[in-house]
Amino acid sequence: MRTFDYLFDSGLYWPPVLAGLAIVLMCGVLSPLVVVKRLAFVGQGVSHSAFGGIGVAALLAALTPAPWGLSGAGAEFAVVVAFCIAAAMAMAAAADRRAVQLDTAIGVSLVASMALGIVLVEIAKAVPRDVAEGPVFRGWEPVLFGSILAVGKQDAQVAGAIAAAVIGTVWWLRRPLIFWAFDEAASPAFGVRAARMRSVLMVLLAVAVVTAMKLAGVILATALLVLPGAAALRLSDRLAGVMAWSCALGVGGLLGGLVLSFEADMPPGASIVLVMTGVLGVVWAWAGVRGVLTMRGREAARG
Amino acid sequence: MTHVPVGATTPQAANGAAAPAGRGDAAVSYERVTFAYPGAEKPALENVSLRVEPGERLGILGPNGGGKSTLLKLTLGLLPLPEGGEAGRIRIFGMSPREARAAGLIGYVPQRAEAELGLPVSVRQMVMLGAAWRLAPWRRVPRDVRRRVDDLIGLVGAESYADRPVGKLSGGQLQRAMIARALAAGPRILALDEPTVGIDVAGQRHFADLLAAVHRELGVTILIVSHDLRAIVAGCDRVACLARRLHSHTSPQGLTPQVLAELFSHDVAGVLGEVHLHAHSAGQCDHYGCSADTNAAVQPIQGETRADV
Numbered sequence: 001m002r003t004f005d006y007l008f009d010s011g012l013y014w015p016p017v018l019a020g021l022a023i024v025l026m027c028g029v030l031s032p033l034v035v036v037k038r039l040a041f042v043g044q045g046v047s048h049s050a051f052g053g054i055g056v057a058a059l060l061a062a063l064t065p066a067p068w069g070l071s072g073a074g075a076e077f078a079v080v081v082a083f084c085i086a087a088a089m090a091m092a093a094a095a096d097r098r099a100v101q102l103d104t105a106i107g108v109s110l111v112a113s114m115a116l117g118i119v120l121v122e123i124a125k126a127v128p129r130d131v132a133e134g135p136v137f138r139g140w141e142p143v144l145f146g147s148i149l150a151v152g153k154q155d156a157q158v159a160g161a162i163a164a165a166v167i168g169t170v171w172w173l174r175r176p177l178i179f180w181a182f183d184e185a186a187s188p189a190f191g192v193r194a195a196r197m198r199s200v201l202m203v204l205l206a207v208a209v210v211t212a213m214k215l216a217g218v219i220l221a222t223a224l225l226v227l228p229g230a231a232a233l234r235l236s237d238r239l240a241g242v243m244a245w246s247c248a249l250g251v252g253g254l255l256g257g258l259v260l261s262f263e264a265d266m267p268p269g270a271s272i273v274l275v276m277t278g279v280l281g282v283v284w285a286w287a288g289v290r291g292v293l294t295m296r297g298r299e300a301a302r303g
Numbered sequence: 304m305t306h307v308p309v310g311a312t313t314p315q316a317a318n319g320a321a322a323p324a325g326r327g328d329a330a331v332s333y334e335r336v337t338f339a340y341p342g343a344e345k346p347a348l349e350n351v352s353l354r355v356e357p358g359e360r361l362g363i364l365g366p367n368g369g370g371k372s373t374l375l376k377l378t379l380g381l382l383p384l385p386e387g388g389e390a391g392r393i394r395i396f397g398m399s400p401r402e403a404r405a406a407g408l409i410g411y412v413p414q415r416a417e418a419e420l421g422l423p424v425s426v427r428q429m430v431m432l433g434a435a436w437r438l439a440p441w442r443r444v445p446r447d448v449r450r451r452v453d454d455l456i457g458l459v460g461a462e463s464y465a466d467r468p469v470g471k472l473s474g475g476q477l478q479r480a481m482i483a484r485a486l487a488a489g490p491r492i493l494a495l496d497e498p499t500v501g502i503d504v505a506g507q508r509h510f511a512d513l514l515a516a517v518h519r520e521l522g523v524t525i526l527i528v529s530h531d532l533r534a535i536v537a538g539c540d541r542v543a544c545l546a547r548r549l550h551s552h553t554s555p556q557g558l559t560p561q562v563l564a565e566l567f568s569h570d571v572a573g574v575l576g577e578v579h580l581h582a583h584s585a586g587q588c589d590h591y592g593c594s595a596d597t598n599a600a601v602q603p604i605q606g607e608t609r610a611d612v
Contacts, residue, residue: 036422175436182429182469183418189379189411190488191404192436237423237468 003262015156016148017258020272022156022163023215024224024250026208029167031229031246033181033201042202043222045106046088047209050143050218052113053083055120058137062127077158081210087113088202096195146217146269155214162211166204173200178239215254216269224250227276234287249279328397330492330524331355331378335391338373338384347373350391351549357396357491360518360525362535365545371528374545375496378526379411380404396491403492410485410523412478412495420470426480427465430455433487455483458520459513475506479513486521493517494526499534511537 034040057079087109095102121137142150151159170177180187180197187194205225212221232245256279257272264271333353339346348370355361365371376382377393380400384390395403403409410433424432430452435444456465459479469477478498485493499507515538518525529535535542543549 032422036419172440174440175432175438178422178424178428179432179436181419182422182424182432183413186411186413186418188381189404189409189413190433190436191407233421233423237471238425239423239428242423 001263003259013149013258015153016151016268017254019151019156019159020148020215020254020258021251022160023208023212024228024254025247026163026166027212027224028228028232028247028250029170029243030201030204030208031225031227031250032232032242033177033229034205034225035229035233037181037184037201039201039205040222040226041103041106042088042091043205043209043225045091045110046084046202046206047213047218047221048110049084049087049113049206050080050210050213051117052087052120053080053117053210054137054143055117055124056083058121058124059127061137062124062129074158077210081207083113084206084210085203088206089199092198092202096198142217143213144217144219145267146213146215146220148215148268151214159211159214162207166208169200169204173197177201216273220269220273223273223276227273227280228253231276231280231283234283249276253279328357329354329394330357330359330396331526332394333374333391334393335389336374336377336384336393337390338370338377338382340373345547347547348377348545349548351545352391353543353549355524355526357524358518358522360514360538360540361527362539362542363526363528363545364530364532364535364542366530369530369546371530371545372496375494375526375528378494379409407488408490409492409494410488410490412481412485412493412498414497414500418469418477418481423468423470425466425468426461426472426483427452427456429469429480430483430487433484434489435487451489452483452487455486458486458517459483473506474501475509478502478506478510482513482517486517486523490523492524492526494528496528497530498527499529499531507533507537510534514538 034043054076057076060079061075091102091105091109094100094105100108125137141147176187176192177197177200179190179192180194181201184194184198187197208225209221212224215221216224228246228249229242231249232242235245236242253276254272256275258268260266260275261268261271331353332355333351336348336351337346338348351370351374353361363371363374373382377384378395378400380403384393384400393400395408398406398408431444431449434448434452438444456462459482461476461479461483464472464476469480472480482493482495485495499510502510511534514525514527517523525538527535527538
């Protein structure tokens, strides 16, 4: 199998695999909350806001002189994360104040960020620059479809640290977060700060989406936040069980997708999302069959 | 019989968050409360004065748009009432609503339709969250809180489905679970918002029995806000009829069968008018602090034509 050759002979693909594991575990923890709170479209809005962040990062890289240049991948990542968090907070604030509907706010943010990013990148590319300083922009393809196999050891460490921070924050706030997620309308009456919980979840979503873009790109990053949770909610009626299933399905989808990618020479991001979608389809079909069987069993018991 | 002592150790008390309530204070006192939403032509509440004694069960009855929910939100500290001005004052065991909320003095039972039932939280987890959501994240839920949660689940009769996800409960079962959650932090007041919406007649009877048991066992003050007369009559010592102003404040016995029959067949203005006239002609509205205006003609609420029963 090519997979074993890739993993064990060259050793080049362990950082991508480990980074992917960190990302799917992080997304697996958040995914049930995203599904239950109907935030899938928010994920799309946040991930597409990355275009604007990339444009700002490219412009900063073009305008800053070499010794203090912001042209590295780390600087770009930080700018994109900051931009996406700002976009997520703006969407949440607009919806909270009922200035506009949330889906309208997401739609506006999505298209405005994409347009801004494309324009800023073109401006950045036009800025005169020493070739030795490297490019200010590496092309849209990695942004759109991800570049997990290009992840190095340092990127994997960053992904691991971010995943640990996100999962740690969810654990730290688990009680008020679950209280709010379960009963947002009543939570202020109990003293749970609903607006703060929503903001925290939006920030975590923004961080997770931007990190997940490494794996699956802007277009498919949201899939990692939706598919595992949607399947897990059909597999268990216990909160801990749902979280565990969500993480397990994320890991399974990642490994299955990578194997598919290695064996069939397919793009890894799309392969991972396809495997996860397939698993979700099987789970939904099984849940449907189980529901019908349970109903028939009850009817038979009634005579 | 299940015994759940009032004032048992709660997470708030353990954290030192709960301030002691003053002796001799009313459970809730409304003093000339007037509140208008920004941009509204008329105030939602006008000059409402009422005193609820500790341990009393008060029903706040009125049509949709009559200010019940506004009064409840003000009581819970979810809407700001400017202090010291013409807006009046609300005190809960001597504290402002915000202080009372921070001290966990009020347990709240919302309308069931608002919960996110897709999240597989069990009844026990939901009640536990009501008791322990403020706990420091590194702390396990103390044993006495766990015991209290079990006792409350027993008190509301939810033992048989304590580990079932709330999304799989019937309306009545979910309401019991929500009452247990509201009581989990050891509040001194239990506030229920439209508790009988979506519950059949048998369920409403069980609800009244449950509320009586909670009152008997815990001695909490109970506030029920509803437009459903049956919920109010079944579970309250006194009834405040609210349609922007406090139109009457009476006992359920003041709502005689004749009046009730008329309530179910008359429009809202008529309903409130009958309650009002009956209560005051019987001299039953001498409760301290009551602002019911015996001479005020009851005005129909816009858009309301019939009591929703």
